[in-house]
Amino acid sequence: xxxxxxxxxxxxxxxxxxxxxxxxxxxxxxxxxxxxxxxxxxxxxxxxxxxxxxxxxxxxxxxxxxxxxxxxxxxxxxxxxxxxxxxxxxxxxxxxxxxxxxxxxxxxxxxxxxxxxxxxxxxxxxxxxxxxxxxxxxxxxxxxxxxxxxxxxxxxxxxxxxxxxxxxxxxxxxxxxxxxxxxxxxxxxxxxxxxxxxxxxxxxxxxxxxxxxxxxxxxxxx
Amino acid sequence: xxxxxxxxxxxxxxxxxxxxxxxxxxxxxxxxxxxxxxxxxxxxxxxxxxxxxxxxxxxxxxxxxxxxxxxxxxxxxxxxxxxxxxxxxxxxxxxxxxxxxxxxxxxxxxxxxxxxxxxxxxxxxxxxxxxxxxxxxxxxxxxxxxxxxxxxxxxxxxxxxxxxxxxxxxxxxxxxxxxxxxxxxxxxxxxxxxxxxxxxxxxxxxxxxxxxxxxxxxxxxxxxxxxxxxxxxxxxxxxxxxxxxxxxxxxxxxxxxxxxxxxxxxxxxxxxxxxxxxxxxxxxxxxxxxxxxxxxxxxxxxxxxxxxxxxxxxxxxxxxxxxxxxxxxxxxxxxxxxxxxxxxxxxxxxxxxxxxxxxxxxxxxxxxxxxxxxxxxxxxxxxxxxxxxxxxxxxxxxxxxxxxxxxxxxxxx
Numbered sequence: 021x022x023x024x025x026x027x028x029x030x031x032x033x034x035x036x037x038x039x040x041x042x043x044x045x046x047x048x049x050x051x052x053x054x055x056x057x058x059x060x061x062x063x064x065x066x067x068x069x070x071x072x073x074x075x076x077x078x079x080x081x082x083x084x085x086x087x088x089x090x091x092x093x094x095x096x097x098x099x100x101x102x103x104x105x106x107x108x109x110x111x112x113x114x115x116x117x118x119x120x121x122x123x124x125x126x127x128x129x130x131x132x133x134x135x136x137x138x139x140x141x142x143x144x145x146x147x148x149x150x151x152x153x154x155x156x157x158x159x160x161x162x163x164x165x166x167x168x169x170x171x172x173x174x175x176x177x178x179x180x181x182x183x184x185x186x187x188x189x190x191x192x193x194x195x196x197x198x199x200x201x202x203x204x205x206x207x208x209x210x211x212x213x214x215x216x217x218x219x220x221x222x223x224x225x226x227x228x229x230x231x232x233x234x235x236x237x238x239x240x241x242x
Numbered sequence: 243x244x245x246x247x248x249x250x251x252x253x254x255x256x257x258x259x260x261x262x263x264x265x266x267x268x269x270x271x272x273x274x275x276x277x278x279x280x281x282x283x284x285x286x287x288x289x290x291x292x293x294x295x296x297x298x299x300x301x302x303x304x305x306x307x308x309x310x311x312x313x314x315x316x317x318x319x320x321x322x323x324x325x326x327x328x329x330x331x332x333x334x335x336x337x338x339x340x341x342x343x344x345x346x347x348x349x350x351x352x353x354x355x356x357x358x359x360x361x362x363x364x365x366x367x368x369x370x371x372x373x374x375x376x377x378x379x380x381x382x383x384x385x386x387x388x389x390x391x392x393x394x395x396x397x398x399x400x401x402x403x404x405x406x407x408x409x410x411x412x413x414x415x416x417x418x419x420x421x422x423x424x425x426x427x428x429x430x431x432x433x434x435x436x437x438x439x440x441x442x443x444x445x446x447x448x449x450x451x452x453x454x455x456x457x458x459x460x461x462x463x464x465x466x467x468x469x470x471x472x473x474x475x476x477x478x479x480x481x482x483x484x485x486x487x488x489x490x491x492x493x494x495x496x497x498x499x500x501x502x503x504x505x506x507x508x509x510x511x512x513x514x515x516x517x518x519x520x521x522x523x524x525x526x527x528x529x530x531x532x533x534x535x536x537x538x539x540x541x542x543x544x545x546x547x548x549x550x551x552x553x554x555x556x557x558x559x560x561x562x563x564x565x566x567x568x569x570x571x572x573x574x575x576x577x578x579x580x581x582x583x584x585x586x587x588x589x590x591x592x593x594x595x596x597x598x599x600x601x602x603x604x605x606x607x608x609x610x611x612x613x614x615x616x617x618x619x620x621x622x623x624x625x626x627x628x629x630x631x632x633x634x635x636x637x638x639x640x641x642x643x644x645x646x647x648x649x650x651x652x653x654x655x
Contacts, residue, residue, distance in 0.1 A: 034327060038347025045353030048373070152377065162350045163342040 029094050036086050036107045037162070043079045043114045044158035046072065048151055050121035051217060055147040057128045058210060059140055066128035069121060076118035083111035099234070106231035110161065113220045113227075117154060120213040120220075127210060131203045142189060143210060146182040149175065150214045153221035160225065164232045169225040173237060179218035186211045250285045257281040309394075319397040323348050326361055335397065338375055348395075357383050370400070380404050416581040420464060420596065424457035431457075460595070467597040470527065471580070474604040482521040482609060485632050488558050489514040489550055491522060495529035496548050504537050512550040516558040517632045524605045525629075531598040532562040532625055538594070540564030540622065557611070557628040564624075569617040577615055578603040602627075 050069050057065035087108040090096060096104055131140070153175050160168035187208065194204045229237045261278040265271060310330040313320040319335035321328055326348045331339070343351040348361050352371065360369040366386050374381045374397075384396040431450045435442070442450075489512040500508045518525075529548075536546040544565040553559040569577070573584045581596040606613045611629035 034345070034347045038326075038349035041347065041350045041353040042355075042358050045349075045358060046355055048353075049355055148377075155373070155377070158353060159340070162346070162353075163340045165342075 029090070029096070029100075032086065032090050032094070033100070033103060036083065036090065036104065039079055039083050039086065040107050040110055040114070041158065041162060043076055043083070043111065043118075044154065044161070046076050046079070047114050047117045047121065048154050048158070050076070050118055050125075051147060051151040051154060054121040054124040054128075055144055055151075057125055058131070059144055061128065061131065063129050066125040069125035073118050073122040076115055080111050080115040083107060087111075099231075102231045102234060106227045109227050110224050113223050117217050117220050120217050124210050124213050127206045130206045132200070140207070142186050143207065143214070146179065146186060146211065146214050149179050149182065150217045150221070153179070153218055157221045157224045157228065161228045161231075164228070166229045166232045166237075169228040169232075170237050172225040173222050176218050176222045179215055183211055183215040250289045253285040254282055257285070309392075313394075321348075321351070321395040321397075323361075323393050323395060324391050329392070338397070352383065360385055413580055417468065420581060421461065424461045424464070427457045428454050428461075464595045464597070467595045467601060470524075471597055471601050471604065474524065474601060474608060477521075478604065478608050482519055482524070484520060484522065485517050486520050486522055486525065487514065488516040488518050488520075488525070488560070488629070491520075491525050492529050492548065492550055492560060495526035496533045498526070499530040499533040500537060507537060507540075507543070507545055508533070509545045509547045511547065513552065516550065516552060518558055518609070518629050519632045520609055520629065521605075524608070528602050528605050528627060529560070529562075531602050532560075532627070535598060536562050536564035536566075536623070536625075540566040552631070553628055555628075557630050560627045560629075562625050563622060565622040568619040568621055569615075569623055570619060571617075574615055574617060578613070 050072065053065055054069045056062065057069060087104050090104050091101075094100075153172050156168060156175075157172045159165070160172060190204050190208050190211070194201045197204075226236055229235070257278055260281075261274050264274040264277070309322050310332075313322070313330070313332040316332055317334060319338050320332045321335050321343075322330040328343050328346055328348055328351060331344055336343070339351045349358055352358065352361070352374070354371045354374065356369045357371045357374075360367055360383060364387065368382055368384045371381050371383050373379055378401065380400045380403075382398040382400050384398065385393055386396070387393045431454050435447060435450055439447070492512055493510060496508060496510060497505060533546065533548060540546055547561070547563040549559075549561040549563070551559055569584060573582075576582045577584075578599045580600045583594070583596050603613055606627055606629070609629050611627055614626040614628075615623065616626070617623040
């Protein structure tokens, strides 16, 4: 992006992007740690993830304040305006991603008979794809790279396919082992949360594309 | 110093003009000329002295430009930040983190919480950051402040070190797993035999016993492989000193590996007279493992060709070639890893321990040799071992080694 006459505007934009990146980094770690805690049954780690979500929330309100301030004081135009609007929206979405991770972490203590519960082994692979999407979309945001953003959008199909197969797997597991229904139902929610994280990463990717090019990605990608 | 350059021409011209003016103004020419001489003389005297050094040397503030030049070609990715905005990044850092990071907030390049908390404090320090570029990466981020605004950030890749320590844990886990598998079978069959011996007919009991024996033998070969592996590793750094005739070692070990049943599948084409420094037992083990693999994984009824000749670089070259289904290229780099199997089921069924090639690799390394594996799917595999030929030494044994040297030359002109 070209430099602006008003140096303070550049500084504000840089700070805004830094805040978004910081939120994203926290959200990435939250997904991974929430799943780690889920698979290992580490409630302490789960509690940490829940506690750290407050930091993401605080950052989101900081992003909001800064974005509103930039719009009010500098009245940005064209790509500058897109940049600020995108940051405003991405901040909200990343905060949601953090909430989903928190939700996964909250369910750690609700799984019973962890040792003999095979559906647990299905989740990490799905979580890996979802957190990779979040990682890639944040890299795309940092680099203002629309083509990487489109790749992320294409990956969402994989997460959806995973979700469907985990859903079927869990349902058949519930039919065979009625005793584990409550635990399996919790895992359904976890899988659902991961699927939502994938969708939100797709949303961010669309906004990255918008901020970089001024258009939303073509429909066939979405 | 060139005198003319220090000549105070301006001063002399000024003196001349002044004297000319004095003469025009009717001053005594003798006084005027003596003033001129004193003036010009003092000018010349002063010009011979070196210029006085400047009183205070002002310390130049470090410019980002000079730092950029300093770090540009460093092999370590390095960045310079100015109030937590990335002011400069050297080539490796740009390659790693992307061209876009310059001018951005440091958090855009390092969004991991560990790194952000390092940058939030203004102090020097390091942080271990996971997943900086790819998921499994581990980098050490080192931040050193230069002044109030500027700081240098250095990135050190520690993924490999973490890999090594993981490899060690993996090895222990793999080894215990491999040892437990045959043991579980033995225990199971022994239990069945002892609890229901009266209900078992003798053929079944015999079958059980033969399974027990097979598993026990596998356990035995596993343990002896593990022991020889650890022995080779322990001796890795002391070079073997015995001088051996390589062809003799190869022939004996190859026939030994083939045994009486498979010996007709073996084709030996060995040039004699290559002397190498080596450990007889270990070199035999190399040949035994390679030939055994080739016979085992080559298609039945096909020949295994063992060639020994001299490579151009003064090395003895041993090739073991089979005609089997070959190995897929993606497996080849991993073949010498312990317990690595391209097809676990088949390898275990044929009694493999998963350690053979790892042992070969370590022995060849100890002999300062090289191991190459080539394979074509559907055609077969060729494994080449090169070991340096022993230099002729002052010992009298040298004389006896001469004639075979000639034989070698004749066979391979």
